[in-house]
Each structure stands twice: as structure tokens, then as C-alpha cells.
Amino acid sequence: MGILEKIAEIEREIARTQKNKATEYHLGLLKAKLAKYRQQLLEPSGKAGAKGEGFDVMKSGDARVALIGFPSVGKSTLLSTLTKTESESASYEFTTLTCIPGVIEYAGANIQLLDLPGIIEGAAQGKGRGRQVIAVARTADLVIIMLDATKGDIQKELLERELEAVGIRLNREKPNIYFKQKKGGGISFNSTVPLTKCNEKLVQMILHEYKIFNAEVLFRGDCTSDEFVDVILGNRVYMPCLYVYNKIDQISIEEVDRLARQPHTVVVSCNMKLNLDYLLEMVWEHLALLRVYTKKRGERPDFEGGLILRKGATAEHVCHAIHRTIAATFKYALVWGRSTKYSPQRVGFHHPMCDEDVIQIVKK
Numbered sequence: 103m104g105i106l107e108k109i110a111e112i113e114r115e116i117a118r119t120q121k122n123k124a125t126e127y128h129l130g131l132l133k134a135k136l137a138k139y140r141q142q143l144l145e146p147s148g149k150a151g152a153k154g155e156g157f158d159v160m161k162s163g164d165a166r167v168a169l170i171g172f173p174s175v176g177k178s179t180l181l182s183t184l185t186k187t188e189s190e191s192a193s194y195e196f197t198t199l200t201c202i203p204g205v206i207e208y209a210g211a212n213i214q215l216l217d218l219p220g221i222i223e224g225a226a227q228g229k230g231r232g233r234q235v236i237a238v239a240r241t242a243d244l245v246i247i248m249l250d251a252t253k254g255d256i257q258k259e260l261l262e263r264e265l266e267a268v269g270i271r272l273n274r275e276k277p278n279i280y281f282k283q284k285k286g287g288g289i290s291f292n293s294t295v296p297l298t299k300c301n302e303k304l305v306q307m308i309l310h311e312y313k314i315f316n317a318e319v320l321f322r323g324d325c326t327s328d329e330f331v332d333v334i335l336g337n338r339v340y341m342p343c344l345y346v347y348n349k350i351d352q353i354s355i356e357e358v359d360r361l362a363r364q365p366h367t368v369v370v371s372c373n374m375k376l377n378l379d380y381l382l383e384m385v386w387e388h389l390a391l392l393r394v395y396t397k398k399r400g401e402r403p404d405f406e407g408g409l410i411l412r413k414g415a416t417a418e419h420v421c422h423a424i425h426r427t428i429a430a431t432f433k434y435a436l437v438w439g440r441s442t443k444y445s446p447q448r449v450g451f452h453h454p455m456c457d458e459d460v461i462q463i464v465k466k
């Protein structure tokens with residue numbers, strides 16, 4: 103029996119098993135086996151695992167956004183509208199056959215936008231060019247799932263399922279679980295919070311399924327068995343996602359209103375250029391980028407050439423962004439903006455920055 107048949111059999115078994123207290127261990131083991139087989143499918147060994155021709159492009163700019171969707175939903179039109187790159191668009195399916203990059207210039211940042219070929223159901227198993235599309239998506243900072251507003255919610259569920267199958271977790275936090283394999287001592291299990299979705303017995307059964315008999319496990323959050331499997335595998339990617347419904351000019355205003363109220367969702371019309379400004383605002387918000395402006399002593403801040411940093415950046419990151427030698431001679435910094443209690447505030451190396459802060463670095 104091949105891996106695909108095994109995966110299909112386990113999926114059928116999970117579908118027909120009732121979820122209750124008596125079956126939680128059985129379901130937990132089935133999900134662990136399913137994740138293991140999917141891992142083997144994605145990373146085959148030997149000659150079968152020889153890499154085919156990919157279409158990844160060099161990462162550039164301050165952030166990377168991947169456009170994913172079924173054929174003919176408007177990905178190429180969106181790329182051509184938001185960037186200076188022309189991506190061929192037509193009314194037939196599979197117009198785009200390779201990865202086409204473009205650059206969005208927004209708020210002083212250069213955001214790389216990738217128009218990927220349309221994927222089809224079964225992409226996670228390699229149908230179409232699904233594996234290559236998904237491999238590029240894993241390198242992005244944000245995924246935009248492009249949907250056709252005239253075709254209902256089923257396409258959203260199908261795309262989420264394909265990405266979930268290859269270890270891309272959308273709009274979810276990384277599980278707060280500490281896991282470390284050891285050479286001896288058996289399995290040590292602890293939790294700092296009451297667990298309602300998982301327990302020690304299930305954790306041990308999952309570890310044994312992966313032939314792990316010596317490990318240290320600490321649950322710092324009330325996580326599920328699926329999240330624990332993700333931690334064991336260690337190759338899951340957690341990234342933000344925006345759901346963009348195109349062709350809203352072809353549906354009723356009530357349906358537009360219903361779609362727009364869903365979380366992480368933007369409704370647009372690429373042909374009529376409706377709501378694209380709001381889409382760019384949401385892209386910026388989901389990427390969590392910061393603009394930090396530098397200032398020399400006795401001069402006005404340089405509002406033309408701001409630094410683009412990631413959320414959580416500190417004064418140390420600002421030093422590295424300006425020049426790698428500045429950190430070694432850093433004495434303190436003066437900061438104006440929302441990250442301070444008063445302006446200017448004298449701060450140290452680890453002061454967290456906020457969007458549109460102004461910083462003046464004082465050397466030793």
C-alpha cells in the first residue's frame with residue numbers, strides 16, 4: 103500500500119470515528135500517523151525525492167507576500183494593478199505558469215509580491231505544480247489567499263486544507279510547548295496550566311508512535327494533540343494570512359457586507375479598482391512592519407529615508423540596520439515617539455521601537 107493510500111485510509115477512519123472521551127486516544131494516534139505519512143510524502147527519500155525544476159525567485163525588499171488561489175480568480179490582475187510589473191491575465195485558466203514577482207511601494211517600504219500559478223485540489227500531493235507553489239509560499243512573510251466572491255466559501259476551505267496538509271498554519275500562534283529529545287531518562291512530562299485538550303498518556307502514545315522514548319515535555323498552554331505533533335515535527339510555518347475576495351462588482355451588496363465582516367478579510371474588485379487602498383493598509387498591518395526615522399544632532403529628522411523594521415525591533419536592530427559597526431560604539435539613544443513616556447527619552451540598547459519613532463544615536 104502506497105503512502106497516498108495510507109493517508110486516504112487514515113482520513114476515512116478519522117471521518118467515521120465519533121469524537122468523545124473514549125475515542126480521544128485513538129484519534130490522537132491516527133492524527134499523529136497522518137502527520138507522519140504527510141511528512142514522508144513531502145520529503146521523499148532516494149531517487150523519488152530528486153527535486154524537480156522550481157520557480158523560486160530571490161527574496162528582495164523589506165517583506166515578501168505570496169498570492170495563492172485557484173486559477174482565474176484575479177491574481178495576475180491584482181499584481182499588475184498594485185505593482186509596475188505586467189503579469190499576463192486572460193479569461194482562461196492557468197494563464198500564469200511560473201512565479202512572477204512585483205514590488206509594491208508603500209509607506210517607504212518595498213514589499214515583494216509574488217504571483218504564483220493557480221493551484222488545484224490535491225496540490226499538497228503534487229498535483230499541478232502544487233508542491234512548487236507551496237514551497238515558495240513557505241518562504242513568504244504573509245500569504246494572500248485570493249478568492250472569487252461569486253463562488254462561495256468552499257474554495258477557501260479547500261485552499262486552507264491544502265496549506266494545512268503541508269505544515270503552513272494560517273493566523274495561528276506557535277504552540278507554547280517546550281520539547282527536547284534526550285539520550286536517556288524516559289519521558290518527563292509537566293504542565294504549567296490545567297490541560298483540557300491533551301494529557302500525559304496521549305503525549306506518551308504520540309511520542310512512541312514517532313519512536314521517541316526519552317524526552318522532556320512542558321506544556322505552557324492548553325494545547326491540542328495536533329499542536330503537540332506540530333512541535334515534534336518542528337517544520338511547521340506560522341504566518342499571517344489575508345483572505346481577499348475579488349469580483350465584488352458581480353454580487354449583491356448584502357453578500358459583500360457578509361464577506362467583509364469576516365476576520366482577516368478584504369473585499370475588492372481588481373477590474374474596477376475598488377477598495378485596493380484598504381487592501382494595502384491591511385497588508386501593512388498584517389506584515390507588522392515599523393518605520394523608524396533617524397536624526398543627527400542639531401538637525402531635523404530624515405523623514406525621506408526611514409528604516410523599515412519588523413515588529414519587536416529594538417534600538418539594537420536600528421543600529422544594525424544603519425551600519426553593522428554602530429552597535430559596537432553605541433552609548434545611548436534619544437527617542438521621540440509612541441514608544442517613550444516623554445520626548446526625547448534617553449534609552450538603552452534593548453528599548454523597543456514603535457511605528458514612526460524618531461531616534462538619535464549617541465556614540466561612546
